[in-house]
Amino acid sequence: MPGESREPALRFENVSVFFDDQPALADLTFEARGGQSHVILGAAGSGKTVLLKTAMGLIKPHSGRVLVFGEDISRMNERQLFDIRSRIGMLFQESALFDSLTIEENVAYPLLNQKAIHCPSCDVLPRVTRALEFVELGGTLEKFPAELSGGMRRRAAIARAVVTEPPLQMYDSPTAGLDPITAHTIMALLIKERDVSRATTLMVTHRYQDGNLMANFRYNSEKGSLEPARNGDRATARTTFMVMKEGRLIFEGDQDELEASHDPYIAKFFKQRT
Amino acid sequence: MFDFVKEPVLAAQDFFLLSGRALKNIFRRPHYGDDIILQMDTIGVGSLPIVVLIGFFSGAVMALQMSRALAQYGQIGRTGQLVSLTLVRELGPVLTAIMVAGRNSTGIASELGSMKVTEQIDAMRALGTDPVQKLVTPRLIATATMLPLLTIIADFVGMFGGFIVARFFLGLLTRQYWMSVWRGLEWYVDVTQGLVKPFVFAFVVSLVGCFYGLRTTGGTQGVGRSTTQAMVVATVLIFVIDLLLTKIFISTGGS
Numbered sequence: 001m002p003g004e005s006r007e008p009a010l011r012f013e014n015v016s017v018f019f020d021d022q023p024a025l026a027d028l029t030f031e032a033r034g035g036q037s038h039v040i041l042g043a044a045g046s047g048k049t050v051l052l053k054t055a056m057g058l059i060k061p062h063s064g065r066v067l068v069f070g071e072d073i074s075r076m077n078e079r080q081l082f083d084i085r086s087r088i089g090m091l092f093q094e095s096a097l098f099d100s101l102t103i104e105e106n107v108a109y110p111l112l113n114q115k116a117i118h119c120p121s122c123d124v125l126p127r128v129t130r131a132l133e134f135v136e137l138g139g140t141l142e143k144f145p146a147e148l149s150g151g152m153r154r155r156a157a158i159a160r161a162v163v164t165e166p167p168l169q170m171y172d173s174p175t176a177g178l179d180p181i182t183a184h185t186i187m188a189l190l191i192k193e194r195d196v197s198r199a200t201t202l203m204v205t206h207r208y209q210d211g212n213l214m215a216n217f218r219y220n221s222e223k224g225s226l227e228p229a230r231n232g233d234r235a236t237a238r239t240t241f242m243v244m245k246e247g248r249l250i251f252e253g254d255q256d257e258l259e260a261s262h263d264p265y266i267a268k269f270f271k272q273r274t
Numbered sequence: 275m276f277d278f279v280k281e282p283v284l285a286a287q288d289f290f291l292l293s294g295r296a297l298k299n300i301f302r303r304p305h306y307g308d309d310i311i312l313q314m315d316t317i318g319v320g321s322l323p324i325v326v327l328i329g330f331f332s333g334a335v336m337a338l339q340m341s342r343a344l345a346q347y348g349q350i351g352r353t354g355q356l357v358s359l360t361l362v363r364e365l366g367p368v369l370t371a372i373m374v375a376g377r378n379s380t381g382i383a384s385e386l387g388s389m390k391v392t393e394q395i396d397a398m399r400a401l402g403t404d405p406v407q408k409l410v411t412p413r414l415i416a417t418a419t420m421l422p423l424l425t426i427i428a429d430f431v432g433m434f435g436g437f438i439v440a441r442f443f444l445g446l447l448t449r450q451y452w453m454s455v456w457r458g459l460e461w462y463v464d465v466t467q468g469l470v471k472p473f474v475f476a477f478v479v480s481l482v483g484c485f486y487g488l489r490t491t492g493g494t495q496g497v498g499r500s501t502t503q504a505m506v507v508a509t510v511l512i513f514v515i516d517l518l519l520t521k522i523f524i525s526t527g528g529s
């Protein structure tokens with residue numbers, strides 16, 4: 001079981017990324033241990049998406065090293081990267097479902113196209129159905145992404161990200177642009193996925209309450225809803241908050257440390273809690 | 275100081291890199307056969323109506339114009355010859371390529387462009403597919419097979435358009451027109467020239483569309499910009515390459 005382990009699932013060492021001489025990530029160093037959750041906060045344009053894409057090798061760092069499961073991906077070519085990427089599930093900010101494919105084909109895509117995933121063809125449909133039922137979209141297999149609402153698209157994209165049960169899962173702004181109720185449903189799904197799979201989770205968000213849910217709640221499989229994790233439960237200890245500002249990581253620590261911060265930029269995030 | 279040339283030079287370099295990768299992928303697995311068939315359908319079958327229309331009317335108008343010039347020398351009977359010559363060597367390949375560029379370079383650029391700005395290209399890479407293999411190579415193969423075929427169709431429809439004019443407006447006999455058409459063609463030279471040109475134009479039409487599509491940035495506005503750029507660049511390149519090819523054919527002893 002990929003529970004908590006010593007080996008970092010993801011490690012950034014002095015990583016910098018530039019776009020037209022403008023730094024999008026500046027000398028970033030952090031690590032995510034196996035089984036931990038990371039909540040990444042930051043203003044718009046602070047480099048959160050670039051961070052996740054760099055972790056997948058979609059963007060090459062100009063300096064520094066990125067290690068995924070102990071392997072340095074910053075010098076790998078695209079074909080070598082496919083292997084590593086099959087162990088990462090990513091929810092893109094724009095959902096990024098393929099418009100020309102049905103929801104079923106979208107969710108089956110990683111099973112059929114990732115060489116490192118050996119999924120016999122008779123297993124594909126059951127796994128797709130299970131993943132879609134997990135996100136409560138059981139009846140939409142034949143639909144096209146354009147026929148779904150924004151919240152449903154986000155859920156279908158989550159199903160596609162986790163259908164291969166990757167040990168590292170990254171979610172880019174899973175609740176952005178959704179109404180509070182849908183946002184809560186999505187968060188419940190992510191926490192459920194985290195608690196069922198015990199995967200390492202990185203979540204980018206604008207909303208502090210998402211991070212708060214991630215840190216202090218767990219999924220109760222009997223009641224089928226979220227419940228506060230009991231005091232001393234590992235959930236809190238396992239969640240690290242990170243705050244990005246203009247490409248730099250200006251804070252890393254647990255929730256208590258975050259709320260104790262006097263930096264006005266950091267305080268802005270937890271003060272918005274309703 | 276040379277900053278203003280830096281960007282076009284870099285863009286040209288990127289374009290050749292993309293072309294190289296697209297070509298290399300033709301011989302590499304996996305092959306996306308379904309995508310090739312689908313693209314052949316949109317590019318080939320989809321362009322057929324417009325190619326037929328344009329072919330017909332350009333052949334007809336050519337016949338009218340040529341006959342006026344020929345009438346001065348009392349050679350109106352040779353109308354078919356001039357129509358077939360200009361159609362097969364120049365108008366057929368160039369007009370068809372421009373029509374297909376208008377339909378498909380832009381179509382490809384906007385399709386790939388919107389995939390780029392909605393992160394679908396990133397998602398493809400994240401999920402184990404090379405976008406060049408999956409998107410660019412099938413479009414290249416499909417265009418390279420369909421454009422020569424479309425050109426042949428345009429040539430024949432154009433000759434037929436010329437025939438309608440010759441028969442009903444110029445009063446030529448059916449047999450007279452088609453004999454003259456036949457005489458106008460130097461088979462070896464014209465057929466190679468008429469097929470090599472569309473084959474080369476196919477690379478321009480498909481790769482320029484893909485190139486601008488994949489470079490799109492800046493949301494939906496960017497998609498519009500890429501589409502326009504693809505159209506303009508593809509059209510200009512078609513004319514430039516047509517001149518180069520014609521020059522090569524003539525100096526290698528064509529005609």
Ligand SMILES: Nc1ncnc2c1ncn2[C@@H]1O[C@H](COP(=O)(O)OP(=O)(O)OP(=O)(O)O)[C@@H](O)[C@H]1O
Nearest residue numbers: 019024042043044045046047048049050051093491
């Ligand atoms: N492909 C790109 N080309 C040029 N600049 C880019 C590109 N991607 C990101 N940037 C720049 O990098 C910086 C960080 O962008 P990023 O997308 O990571 O922001 P973000 O933190 O995800 O913001 P948001 O919360 O709005 O999604 C921005 O200034 C952006 O303009």
Ligand SMILES: [Mg+2]
Nearest residue numbers: 048049050093
């Ligand atoms: Mg972002």
